[in-house]
Amino acid sequence: MPRPRSQASRTAILAAAQALLSEKGFPALTIEGVAARAKAGKATIYRWWPDRASLAADALLSATFQPIPVPDTGSAREDFRRHMQLLSAAMRRDFGQQLLVALACTQENRDLTVAFRNSLWKSLRLALAPAIHRGAAARQIRPNVYAEVLFDLLYGPVILRFLTAPETLTPDYVDALCETVMTGILPA
């Protein structure tokens, strides 16, 4: 019976990877750097992770994500608005950086698309789901609105602006965005 995998080593490697990611970002995450910082051998890393994208994804996902709260004010409109304001604030902090790492990972290793969909994106969508259901139940949301589409309508624009023009991701923009999502663009 072989010696089992060393949990101490695994933990140290993931911690080192997280540290490098948050300090210098994805391009600075080298296997040699992680090995040196974690006092691990390179071969140990290669034994358990196929490439640095997988390691980064693992490090990112095993970090304790600070979930973005979804308030429950009784008004779906207000719930969404406040949540999006919190999201855009988090974007300017560490959440944006983490998002960049996630996108970089999926570009280096297409297999990770599924992993992230089943973890990061799933949890984000799940977090918003209760508010959507509350709104539907309270007849504050039209019944034929898909939750998937609604999530994309809220997160898509914010992420697009973050990627292409982060300094325009202002509270006023977020308010205008939410307002337009609520009422649509057709005349009354």
Next chain:
Amino acid sequence: MPRPRSQASRTAILAAAQALLSEKGFPALTIEGVAARAKAGKATIYRWWPDRASLAADALLSATFQPIPVPDTGSAREDFRRHMQLLSAAMRRDFGQQLLVALACTQENRDLTVAFRNSLWKSLRLALAPAIHRGAAARQIRPNVYAEVLFDLLYGPVILRFLTAPETLTPDYVDALCETVMTGILPA
């Protein structure tokens, strides 16, 4: 006073970069590869581009972008729907690949955010602007809808899905998205 910059060299370098980008993608764009393919010296590339991200951006932007048509059917609703269907189709072809290159560039060199905003994104926004203005003039769009926000509402979700779950970017999804953008999510 010195010999002026060689346009032949510049053209060959950009062509080589474009070829490598479309053949193997951004990670395969090495300076040495471009130099070899363009029969240029590495120093010539470094003389004119600070890093490979800038070179990639230049190659991308000097390529003839195939603009996504915006039909003029008389109905803003239908104009947007058809444009988004064309966009999602282009995403599955080369436009998605180009988008990935653009995002990769801005992650490697933050200065390029501005460059892309003033070229790629500006032209995309401008392309949609006439349809928006037509809709507003024809009172098919509520007057207090910002063009910026409307663009984000259409492009943001499509790009988000392309990045995180490209196989779900179906025509049905695009129709549902446009419908929701038009009518909003509030009950009638």
Next chain:
Amino acid sequence: MPRPRSQASRTAILAAAQALLSEKGFPALTIEGVAARAKAGKATIYRWWPDRASLAADALLSATFQPIPVPDTGSAREDFRRHMQLLSAAMRRDFGQQLLVALACTQENRDLTVAFRNSLWKSLRLALAPAIHRGAAARQIRPNVYAEVLFDLLYGPVILRFLTAPETLTPDYVDALCETVMTGILPA
């Protein structure tokens, strides 16, 4: 703890360096050339030799130097004369080339002065020592002549001519040189 140094690699690198030195001389000894010829990585060379001068010195010294014979005729005068004739002949062959390499090495890396003094020059001096001792024991050499000085008197002029006017390093010159060393320049 790590994998020990590969002797195969070390040998191949030194052999490649020797080959380049004897084929094209010191200026043609490039690290990349050695690496290519030895099928080794550049990093492996830099790991073990600080610069190309050290590598050249190592290659030179680990080559099997053909020692210049010192005959034993019973006459110190004749021993020296014949040895110097052999030396000047060797100079015109490969020994002169090797000497140039040695001098080039010590000019590029001053640390190598000591290395060569303790190897190449030491062995040359040692080779001559027995003949000197024989001559002294047989009272064919005045007792207050230093071996160090005698060596310099024989080798210095030959090397000087080799460096500055190699085609004048003729047998007649060597004979005249030895004769003058033996009897001095003062009148009888």
Next chain:
Amino acid sequence: MPRPRSQASRTAILAAAQALLSEKGFPALTIEGVAARAKAGKATIYRWWPDRASLAADALLSATFQPIPVPDTGSAREDFRRHMQLLSAAMRRDFGQQLLVALACTQENRDLTVAFRNSLWKSLRLALAPAIHRGAAARQIRPNVYAEVLFDLLYGPVILRFLTAPETLTPDYVDALCETVMTGILPA
């Protein structure tokens, strides 16, 4: 009718070359460095000198050499001894550095052997000639001693030691050397 060669440029280039040689030695003498320092174009240097060795030789030889004095004490023995002491002292100063440059030049460009033989070495031999002739005339030197050989016997050992073990080039060594050259090594 054409414009003649600019002497100002020639002078500036040689001055820059001399400065670089004495500051950092032959390996630091790059064409680009000389051009920058002399505010000259690279092509101007290549137009008038075939390679850097020729430029270095020209710079060296057009510098005002400080000749090593040859005293006239009435005793050839003493004249030689004092001259050699002055020579070994100069070796430790700039003359040694200049000698190294000269040797480096002839190794890079064999054609320069003749140039140096006709300038540097000729002037050194000529400087010693009067003392030799005085000694011969005064019957302090045996008549069948060749001036060429005598020069080599004095300079060869000193240069050999300078190249291989400069710190052993002491006044005592020089005295012992001269003594042995005078009286030879045979027993009285």
Next chain:
DNA sequence: CAATAATCGAGACGGTACGTCACGTCTTCTT
């Protein structure tokens, strides 16, 4: 006194080699 033609500065160009870094694989000893 222009006209003119080689010279000059500047530096762009295609190259070669530099010395460094990280890759992913491997071999060794230690735990």
Next chain:
DNA sequence: AAGAAGACGTGACGTACCGTCTCGATTATTG
């Protein structure tokens, strides 16, 4: 067996110079 340490071949990095080649600006004759 698993792990640390790190040597190995490989390949790209960004830099320094090479020697050649335009450029426009600068002169010292000569028509």
